Amino acid sequence: DGIDFEVYRGQTLGLVGESGCGKTTTGRAILRLVHATEGEVFYQGQSMFELRGEELRNVRRQVQIIFQDPYASLNPRMTVESMLTEAMKVHHLGNSRLERRQRAARLLEEVGLEMEHLGRYPHEFSGGQRQRICIARALAVEPSFIICDESVSALDVSVQAQVLNLLKDLQETRGLTYIFISHDLSVVKFMSDMMAVMNDGLFVEFGPSDSIYENPREEYTQRLISATPKDTVESIRQRVAEREKTRSNS
Template identity: 60%
Template sequence: VVREVADEVLVMHRGEVVEQAPVEQLFADPQHPYTRGLLACRPGRTQPRKLPTVDDFLRGELPPGTQELVSDESRRQHLEKLMAGPPLLQVKGLAKDFPAAGGARTPVLHDLTFEVYPGESLGIVGGSGSGKTTLGRSILRLVEPGAGEVVYRGTDLRQLDDRGMRAMRRELQLIFQDPYSSLNPRLTVGGAITEAMAVHGIGSHARERRERAMALLDRVGLEAAHFDRFPHQFSGGQRQRIVIARTLALEPRLIVCDESIAALDVSVQAQVLNLLNDLKEEHGLTYLFISHDLNVVRYMCDRILVLEQGHIAELGPSDDLYEHPQAEYTRRLLSAIPGTV
């Protein structure tokens, strides 16, 4: 966006100006490691195995994977392997409307049908008001669909009573856009994680839950000393790591990531995306990845579902949809990406 609207760019890091140059010069030949890191950490047209981070550039050392590109053919073969077995989730004829003025109803989702496979990341994109968040919450029954089926591992979630649905909650989790609002400010980080475990009967005693919580904090890049601190004492990126640790504590299979990096500074987005990908491989997770950022979705997801006013405009492999969009609405979304001609 800055490249399209600015004539000159001033780059600041920790309160100091580290670089200033005409916009085209800065984007073509950045001089400071921090500037190079900011430009490189955003997903683009190439597909590195891991995204480089700003810290990598400040250290002057790029870790393994950041310079290794994943070929289109490799991604295609991976998707074929994922889709060779039965789906983990089947959405059939899903519809949802909300009350409107004068007793009318406003339809939000229209007869949506699609499948999600174990280990897959399915991206869900669309403009504001397209129904992305409502779809994610309807699948989890955080809002009740008006019609259709949500079949998870052979069970229609809409047919479960409260007790049955609660048993499923461990496997079906949500990572919110704003990590601060999803954490209780009166609970310590450790309390938030261990409380979730206690509610779902994970761990035989408090000590076991504490040890597990500390191990999870370490895994997401935090420290055991953070266990007794409160959410306001952390940065946005750290709070999102806490939310991810709390989610992992329940041993989920399917996670809905609803704009889960949108509230984060660009300098930490790559760190969280790399973490989500690593955890997906380690734990065999399946993601529904909701985002307005098509470059991020292409990098993260095996397939992309495009929603237009509650209808499926297009669904297909990420690379195919990005390079050869079939729907006019998809082409408009892609043309709106900054830097796209």
């Protein structure tokens, strides 16, 4: 009731709202990680709730999720290589252990890490590095659609900006589609083409992100905007870009 939306290929839909509004439940219901009591979810014309066996496994390869806490979502007993190649083996990607290792090394480079990190464990990385590993793990099965569930909220704001830039770059190079879930409306505005503002399990506003941010109709949306930190992610992103440009010129 009150939830009806489409996400178009190559675009980002942002779900924003306070804790308990239903945004995370919505994202997880799409993947059938929680049971939906009613309604329907279609992915490329297929009903997610009717898929079984091999069909469901194939769709779950195409639709991945990146969780909020990178440390909790990584197995502390597995090396980075094991985590990345395990997903490949499950979905029959790579013809040999060597090929999967090479693919894993390329993934790490793509997310801003190095090949030497393959043999390390999660506790040996910073929070931002762990989230990059989570992103690489999601990419390991070559998805087309990723749900980002509060995937930068556990990070320092300067690190958030770097990870958000990475997600945008990956979307451009890989043609990815995102649902981006956050309680921070400024982050959702930066990431999203379209935005849905949620309250008590309902959409109270839906439309282009810039329009909602600049001209919010609902008092609830106005409260979310007023709660935005003064040092927004977008301004920090600009400083990070300037710093990287300075480094490259030096």
